[in-house]
Amino acid sequence: MNYAALIPLFPLVGFLITGLFGKKLKSEKLVGTIASAAILASFAIAVSVFMGLMARPAEERSVVVPIYSWIATGSFSVDIAYQFDQLSILFTLIITGIGFLIHVYSIGYMHGDKSFPRFFAYLNLFVFMMLNLVLSSNFLLTFLGWEGVGLASYLLIGFWYDRKFDGTNITWTGDAAKKAFIVNRIGDFGVLIAMFMLFNLFGTLDYSTINAMAPQRFVVGDTAVTIITLLLFLGCTGKSAQIPLGVWLPDAMAGPTPVSALIHAATMVTSGIFLIARTNVLFALSPTTMTVVTIIGIATALIAGTIGIVQNDIKKVLAYSTVSQLGFMFVALGVGAFTAGVFHVMTHAFFKALLFLGSGSVIHGMHEEQDIQKMGGLKKYMPVTYKTFLIGTLAISGIFPLSGFFSKDEILWFAWLNGSPLLWGIGAVAAFCTAFYMWRLTTLTFHGEERFDHHHVHPHESPASMTVPLIILAVLSAVGGFLGIPHVFHMPNLLEGWLEPIFAKAMAILPQHHGEHTTLEFTLMAVSTVIAVSGILLARNIYKNGTDVAASIASRFSGLHKLLWNKYWVDEIYQMAIVSPIFMISRDFLWKVVDVILIDGLINGSARAVGAGGNILRRMQSGVAQNYALLMMLGIIVLIAIAVMPMLR
Template identity: 50%
Template sequence: MPISVLAIPLLPLAAFVLTLLFGRQIGTKVHWLPIAAVLGSFCCAVAAFFRTLSGEIINQDVYLWIHSDAFRVSVGFLVDQLTAVMLLVVTSVSALVHIYSVGYMKGEEGYYRFFAYLSLFTFSMLMLVMGNNFMQLFFGWEAVGLCSYLLIGFYFEKKSASDAGKKAFIVNRFGDFGFLLGMLLVYLQFGSLHYADVFGKAQQISGMSLHLLGMDVSLATVIAMLLFCGAIGKSAQIPLHVWLPDAMEGPTPVSALIHAATMVTAGVFLVARCHVLFALSPFTLHFIAVLGAVTALFAATIALVQTDIKRVVAYSTVSQLAYMFIACGVGAYAAGIFHLFTHAFFKALLFLGCGSVILGMHHEQDLKYMGGLKKLMPVTYLTFLMASLSISGIPPFAGFYSKDEILLMAFSSGSAAGRFAYLIGLFVAFLTAFYSFRLLFLVFHGTFRGSEEQKRHVHESSPVVLFPLALLALGAICAGWFGIPEALGGSNHWASFLEPVLGEPETHVSRPLELGLMLVSVLAGLGGIALAWFMYCLKPDIAPGLASRFPGLYRVLFHKYYVDEFYQRAIVQPALWLARSVLLKGVDTRGIEGVVNGVPHFFGTLAQRLRLLQDGAVSHYLAWMGGGVLLLMALLLVR
């Protein structure tokens, strides 16, 4: 195993341990160690990428981790083309978030602890994507969940932040339970959890069925659906999407790291890595495509009316992740990973841009108090504009190439699920451009809507904050150029690079039709931008008028279709009642504590009563002895 490959996860791990142990003593310069470690990890990831570019694949165990009878799992690393892409995404965005955090978190209590958690988060995600077996993937899977809890709830004295951290941790347990069952079935069927063993024998389960609830169900479908349960939770798809918007309670660099480079992309990576298993279940693939389309529309409509600057971007993440699942659902795994790659740059840029605005506004996040910041924060505005054009799918920005590839693959899939996903995806492209530029216009255009005191203190961010924005803006522009399609004169190097791992479905459309589909998607994006400009720049009275004209619809969208309220009443409150009234009072207090405390109390009371017999009066002792003799005689006579 090359040392440079081992160094990719071990450098952030070492930074976490050292920062946590000695960070308090180092003080305000503690950030240098984590930054140096993640930059070193990035350099090693680049080296690994060039290894795979030349055709070298590393799949090697480092040491035996678990050995119990026939169950054997090693800690090992698989570095192929898919892993190389994920390594570049994780290490590059994580490095920029580390640098950005120096300016954003300056003066915060627990500064060293924050950087320690960032390093642990990076290590966990790297272990997830580099593992060569399901168990190591699951270790990283759960570790990023732990880190999300620590970072979302970083301001733990703030109740909303601690609640959001718990929500993220608990909601993901629902999906992870299905994931565990899927891993169990994989082991029972194949006798191994190593990718090479499982994927090499995957065809064995083709046509096999499992008797479940009185029905014979395809074994491949059961395994694929259970594995996908984990992806639903981690990548925030309906119905387990509710944790992601609340994750905004964490510091803004955390939002960028979770949404762009770690955790939420883990579900997409899982489906792509296990595509051999998912390909055996057409039902599961159709389900993934339809669920992705529904989630994309659901999240995009909510983003239309949100007033928290970070919450708008959070719902756009849910919607963009759904695009990636649409691609996986129609078998275009490379297209899904392509969108994951471009999304990392423009989504990180959007979140860090939001953080720059929040810093300039002295931690104000409500859009109602912003406006006119274009002249006051010109660099932030320019980079935010680049990200908005990219997510809107406007050429030649990165988001255009990856989004258009997904829509093309969905259209050409030939299945009803694919065509449905294409139509929804096209409409969501229009909505995405609209709410993205609604955000841009409300923040940077028009007149300032805050107080005069706020306006006097608005300022552009420091260079340490702007430097990552500039580099991410470059990625938001150029990242898509790796996958320029042949219809536009490119060679689609992206699909060729990933083809040995993921393959690539054939498109069944002619070049004129492909160009026509591109034109339609670009027009959808431009239409959304034009409508946002008309409603929020040219005629700013229209939006409030629509909200007052359709108050019911506005309330439903603003309150996120009342899903959180439904879960609160249907799941949370009954669970709390069961825990407090039945388990705590009944089982714990009256049952367990009743036995544990009741038995010694009984014998203590009995001893107190028996002590009264020892009063020192001889006449009393004689009376007890005589009574005892009479009782024994009576018993003998009865017998």
């Protein structure tokens, strides 16, 4: 199993080669092949590790591979060590498998870009950091990966740093990258404080030790574990774009489309889900935190879903969709359905990566146009892109038997069973919004009349390097749900069986709801399917002939439309209540008063005082020998006086 440590090594090697020698290679194909091969090699080893774990008994499927002793001082010691178990290998397969497809796709998408090698170097760096995050056996190495993906996402979002981007208080893509970086630092502060508290309580940052000791150290509802888990969840709201730190993700669409597919669909934004899943015992010990996770998740799912209804940028629709779907995952975690949350991570990775890459294919074929109001009728020009995008749309809408149906309905079922009918109802409304805005997006992009300028825009299908990954992801989006078939179908739930040892201790702590619910569960499935179909049909009827009907509805409900169009003014509120006051305090007090007057005044005043003293002392250096002799005599007299005075006493 020691060879498993090569999984994060290959992307690091790919990063060094493409980053240091990419321009010297002078071949896009060679650079793309090296970067993609690094991820493919990691995926191949991950598959081998997965097969090895499957061959072991369930209780022996957790293997820690130490690399070397990282920090050892006093009672504090941390190793660079990777933990291979059912949870980490699942995330590793998602990261490397979908990551490889996105790398291949990027070879065609980024063709001709002046910074082609730099882009692939950043992609490899991101995958390396993400693998450290999910494979780490301790909090500190996870935090290294946590910060690393933040850095890599900053570099990738701002990759086209010289391009303008339309966002709230944002002018350049670099501004969007800084926004993502800074907002995430707020959440990272929470994770850091939680780590300090955990080490203070347990004397270690090792996951296995903490999860084993936590039930003995804490009682359910203990104040300390509640504070720790709330701090960890603060970090999760940053990385996974939840209220109140989710404002960065829509503006992160400033980066190239493959970045959106890799970071904002399959990997970084699911870091928060992974962290809660990895520390599930701690969260199970805090009902307060679980309630907070549920409320934040369902609120985010609904708010982001309603905003997505009115967006016109093809990538921003998918961005708000991502935020909404992440909300569903947190709802699952909050009600104790850890497996359902991880299941939705997997299916979402399939269909959201497909949708983002499909949108990139549209943008590529439309010569960088992203406004869906300027598209229409593209299915005849881009048949492969259209068919695969349609599968992704149906999957995310929750249409049977595609993957999104199984994972979304599993979450809604547990929201009813472990939560309340109200929680299920809000989730169903958010699911309706999902079906509506995704079919609106599909209709305005691929159906209806052609609304683009035929003289300047000539739509065309993307090359095979871009369409083949779309086809593979479409297949996964169609069949991936069968890995987690609900028990109500009387078929084995493979994913639940695989992850059961990971969540067993947490499930033993959480209250369980037993009983026969077959009729109720099938009824709720049917209702949610009707809701999804209703959303699709409503969007089709409104947008099948363009945007005229939608415009009349928007004018009739202008107040609501304005609220959604301005995204509930969250960015503006943050700007007015937080950013501007901090900026003004920093400029007018911390800089002009503390820095210029106090600190610079002290330093410059000290320099002036020394200069003034020097001017006075300089006058003693007159060059007259008699004066020097007099000073020497005075000095001798002083020294004699100092020596004699004790004797006179």
